[in-house]
Amino acid sequence: MRSIEDVAARKLCTGCGVCAYMAPESYRMVDVLAEGRRPLPIRPVGGPSDRGPSDRGPGPEAPGRAPREADALRACPGVGLTAVADDRPQLDGWGPVLGMWEGYAAPASLRYAASSGGAATALAGFCLEHRGFGGVLHTGARADVPYLNEVKFSRTPTELLEHVGSRYAPASPAEGLGLVEEADAPSVFIGKPCDVAASHKARALRPGLDAKLGLTIAIFCAGTPSTRGTLELIKALGSDPEQLKSLHYRGEGWPGEARAEPGERQLSYDASWGGILEKHRQWRCYLCADHTGEFADVSVGDPWHRPTAGDPGRSLIVARTARGVEMVLAAIEAGVLVATPVPNSTLPASQAGLLKVRGAVWGRTVALRLSGLPAPRYRGLPMFGIWLRKLTVKDKLRSTVGTVRRIGRRGLRERSVVEEYRP
Numbered sequence: 001m002r003s004i005e006d007v008a009a010r011k012l013c014t015g016c017g018v019c020a021y022m023a024p025e026s027y028r029m030v031d032v033l034a035e036g037r038r039p040l041p042i043r044p045v046g047g048p049s050d051r052g053p054s055d056r057g058p059g060p061e062a063p064g065r066a067p068r069e070a071d072a073l074r075a076c077p078g079v080g081l082t083a084v085a086d087d088r089p090q091l092d093g094w095g096p097v098l099g100m101w102e103g104y105a106a107p108a109s110l111r112y113a114a115s116s117g118g119a120a121t122a123l124a125g126f127c128l129e130h131r132g133f134g135g136v137l138h139t140g141a142r143a144d145v146p147y148l149n150e151v152k153f154s155r156t157p158t159e160l161l162e163h164v165g166s167r168y169a170p171a172s173p174a175e176g177l178g179l180v181e182e183a184d185a186p187s188v189f190i191g192k193p194c195d196v197a198a199s200h201k202a203r204a205l206r207p208g209l210d211a212k213l214g215l216t217i218a219i220f221c222a223g224t225p226s227t228r229g230t231l232e233l234i235k236a237l238g239s240d241p242e243q244l245k246s247l248h249y250r251g252e253g254w255p256g257e258a259r260a261e262p263g264e265r266q267l268s269y270d271a272s273w274g275g276i277l278e279k280h281r282q283w284r285c286y287l288c289a290d291h292t293g294e295f296a297d298v299s300v301g302d303p304w305h306r307p308t309a310g311d312p313g314r315s316l317i318v319a320r321t322a323r324g325v326e327m328v329l330a331a332i333e334a335g336v337l338v339a340t341p342v343p344n345s346t347l348p349a350s351q352a353g354l355l356k357v358r359g360a361v362w363g364r365t366v367a368l369r370l371s372g373l374p375a376p377r378y379r380g381l382p383m384f385g386i387w388l389r390k391l392t393v394k395d396k397l398r399s400t401v402g403t404v405r406r407i408g409r410r411g412l413r414e415r416s417v418v419e420e421y422r423p
Helices: 004-009 018-022 067-075 108-113 119-130 157-161 173-182 193-205 207-212 227-236 269-274 283-287 322-333 346-350 354-370 384-390 393-409
Strands: 027-032 036-041 080-082 099-105 135-141 149-154 187-191 213-219 246-248 259-261 298-301 315-319 337-341 377-379
Touching: 004 036, 004 067, 018 027, 018 067, 018 173, 018 193, 067 193, 099 108, 099 119, 099 322, 099 346, 119 135, 119 157, 119 187, 119 213, 119 298, 119 315, 119 322, 119 337, 135 173, 149 157, 149 173, 173 187, 173 193, 173 207, 187 193, 193 207, 193 213, 207 213, 213 322, 283 354, 298 322, 315 322, 315 346, 322 337, 354 384, 354 393
Parallel strands: 080 377, 135 187, 187 213, 213 298
Antiparallel strands: 027 036, 099 315, 099 337, 135 149, 246 259, 298 315
């Protein structure tokens, strides 16, 4: 991958938006209907209207490429990730774990409205109210087009609570990292694991950002569906995108039902995610080795190991760093979070399928390279051993031979063109 354009064209873009933050004069994020958020190059006045079909421009160090574009490529999580080499205790295949709790937001209203237990929102609100943080950078629905997402920078708990709940649609919160860098005080960043990994890579290049990222929170993620998937969901809910006032993927109970306003019906989590949205995940998500936020200070997800019926909502809270441990314990002491320590085995029990997914990613990336196609490079993230030990022979064949078959079905040899979707 020699440029951000290459990453997008080769379908390796996660849609995080960090390139638009690192090089705002070169890229802006747009929605591509069947793929997700993608960087659209901003052409200079009087510059070339396009580059050659086989070479989208010079490499990061080549003449003519702006230094910020080179940094954008260095910060891109789509090309790969390198684990932090330190002495933190590791949970095999799940990254560093310094503490783990199961719990929920103390306010009953927040716990009910949230997708699970509201822990991420409660922890971020604690940072605003009790630690003097300057804001929270996160994702929320666009006011004018509720089924699309946009960057939100909430400076008060009230603003934060206006955007509670999962957004199973393309989002690029890392494009707003400039708001964190410019804030008067440290801020919280909430995003998918790839978004947080992007912030981790970006802060190594931007000391100003590093000083202002007070806490990063990652939400467990099984993949990002495209906007086309959301439009199909809206149709299944008996609603009209042009008349839509609000769209909720989960919440009001655990896990809650998908619902639209106006809408004729609601759909269970299994019907909305498993029946519709999951089928529209972008290709890069099938190559993701980090679904639980290993690069975050704190990662939060559903404790699926327990029955959800009749439970108003619970979150699994994983502290990855000393800073994360400190913030979680302080939030519990302040009464913002109600949480109980649980053994590390709770994470694999709660997300049983994700370890095998990580092993399958090794097989998929090898199959791509043997087919002459680029794939993300992961360093320090255990994968081969998981592929060898945890996957059955059938699973191994799916990850390799199945990937070769997908090359044709998904058109992976063809370069994608970034075409902006306008509702």
